[in-house]
Amino acid sequence: xxxxxxxxxxxxxxxxxxxxxxxxxxxxxxxxxxxxxxxxxxxxxxxxxxxxxxxxxxxxxxxxxxxxxxxxxxxxxxxxxxxxxxxxxxxxxxxxxxxxxxxxxxxxxxxxxxxxxxxxxxxxxxxxxxxxxxxxxxxxxxxxxxxxxxxxxxxxxxxxxxxxxxxxxxxxxxxxxxxxxxxxxxxxxxxxxxxxxxxxxxxxxxxxxxxxxxxxxxxxxxxxxxxxxxxxxxxxxxxxxxxxxxxxxxxxxxxxxxxxxxxxxxxxxxxxxxxxxxxxxxxxxxxxxxxxxxxxxxxxxxxxxxxxxxxxxxxxxxxxxxxxxxxxxxxxxxxxxxxxxxxxxxxxxxxxxxxxxxxxxxxxxxxxxxxxxxxxxxxxxxxxxxx
Amino acid sequence: xxxxxxxxxxxxxxxxxxxxxxxxxxxxxxxxxxxxxxxxxxxxxxxxxxxxxxxxxxxxxxxxxxxxxxxxxxxxxxxxxxxxxxxxxxxxxxxxxxxxxxxxxxxxxxxxxxxxxxxxxxxxxxxxxxxxxxxxxxxx
Ligand SMILES: [Zn+2]
Numbered sequence: 001x002x003x004x005x006x007x008x009x010x011x012x013x014x015x016x017x018x019x020x021x022x023x024x025x026x027x028x029x030x031x032x033x034x035x036x037x038x039x040x041x042x043x044x045x046x047x048x049x050x051x052x053x054x055x056x057x058x059x060x061x062x063x064x065x066x067x068x069x070x071x072x073x074x075x076x077x078x079x080x081x082x083x084x085x086x087x088x089x090x091x092x093x094x095x096x097x098x099x100x101x102x103x104x105x106x107x108x109x110x111x112x113x114x115x116x117x118x119x120x121x122x123x124x125x126x127x128x129x130x131x132x133x134x135x136x137x138x139x140x141x142x143x144x145x146x147x148x149x150x151x152x153x154x155x156x157x158x159x160x161x162x163x164x165x166x167x168x169x170x171x172x173x174x175x176x177x178x179x180x181x182x183x184x185x186x187x188x189x190x191x192x193x194x195x196x197x198x199x200x201x202x203x204x205x206x207x208x209x210x211x212x213x214x215x216x217x218x219x220x221x222x223x224x225x226x227x228x229x230x231x232x233x234x235x236x237x238x239x240x241x242x243x244x245x246x247x248x249x250x251x252x253x254x255x256x257x258x259x260x261x262x263x264x265x266x267x268x269x270x271x272x273x274x275x276x277x278x279x280x281x282x283x284x285x286x287x288x289x290x291x292x293x294x295x296x297x298x299x300x301x302x303x304x305x306x307x308x309x310x311x312x313x314x315x316x317x318x319x320x321x322x323x324x325x326x327x328x329x330x331x332x333x334x335x336x337x338x339x340x341x342x343x344x345x346x347x348x349x350x351x352x353x354x355x356x357x358x359x360x361x362x363x364x365x366x367x368x369x370x371x372x373x374x375x376x377x378x379x380x381x382x383x384x385x386x387x
Numbered sequence: 388x389x390x391x392x393x394x395x396x397x398x399x400x401x402x403x404x405x406x407x408x409x410x411x412x413x414x415x416x417x418x419x420x421x422x423x424x425x426x427x428x429x430x431x432x433x434x435x436x437x438x439x440x441x442x443x444x445x446x447x448x449x450x451x452x453x454x455x456x457x458x459x460x461x462x463x464x465x466x467x468x469x470x471x472x473x474x475x476x477x478x479x480x481x482x483x484x485x486x487x488x489x490x491x492x493x494x495x496x497x498x499x500x501x502x503x504x505x506x507x508x509x510x511x512x513x514x515x516x517x518x519x520x521x522x523x524x525x526x527x
Pocket of ligand 1: 436
């Protein structure tokens, strides 16, 4: 028995996504938060804990206290988790589970969001600044954006396994197809492999259409106990298994491709769930770039090591396949804002509330991926539960 | 020093643990710490050996040769115009013959000739009057 067995995700919500000038990051977080609490069938007075992260475009100290204050909440707990990627949200679930188990909260609001586009246009964007530890030895060389780090791994995967740019393009095309089925996605017009191949090189071998979006957006979810979730009378999501693995922070300190933390995190989560990747009806992979999905399907055991490129190109990522990936459109097409939307859409799939992109009868969803540059991996297996 | 150069990220040259690294680079040498307890040669320099947590080390001059572990040609100046005069530039991870991996720029090398596994040699670039950065170029 784990404290994770007794928690439920009962509400999810996201704001509009795209270029939203005039809406601060905390406003977007608050909009998503209020909508998520309503989606849960709960009210302001029910919320007694806040978990959050400010995002990186406008990093803030004590962010959870700011969210609580902005929303007029005076909770016992207001906690920031910053694992990177999906781990940030998974760690909020882990904290909420422990807090519920300890009697410190009964219903936790978890709020995220950034105004990644608009803050930049206001001329206050992140600039290369203070360095700590190992960054002293990388940033002076212009290793200042995540995507260049990902490019190093994509290049090596191509060298070791023969992965091609066209195979990466298949990820971009599949993500955009899913986004075209999602009215709230940032980029909805379909793209072709030719569009991908014609898009400009950003950091070789990654082209513009290999890169995730920058978006203004907020997303939030609400966690409570399974007993309380049942009383709310709607299907909800339970945590079936959770695993994580951290190997490094900056690219030069990473293990080689065959020893990154992805397969380890996934194996830990699946062992705890008593399931495997092939049991997932819907798969969500934190797609900082197209190559993240290639690495992700390998890590989840949906194909063998090094086979992620051909797997993607085979059509296995799309709605209608056995294990469709990123049905909301992913960060490649739906929106970024720290990647909380993968978890939100996994919950929607399990509640049967995903509209045109619904996987009929979805029972198991997996949310997987990393923060940093393949630095901190996190895998969560979620299951549908009826009240 | 141009405004762009001054805006680029700089290491903390006053960091006592790392200072020998940057002082060696000023002299045109690539030096790394070797753990006095377990013998691990490690990069980047830090307070404790990442292998065994021993706090004592001896600085060792590297041979300067290695192989290209991976690379990327960066075509975009991110965030602002700080790197606009540099693009396209090559960021590489090099595995030194002594074992550790370093990230650095690959310079004076035809991008079309870059291959993972290719032999490279260290070289040095003066960024300003106080800072010299190790870099690499393809071995002839
Ligand atoms: Zn040692």
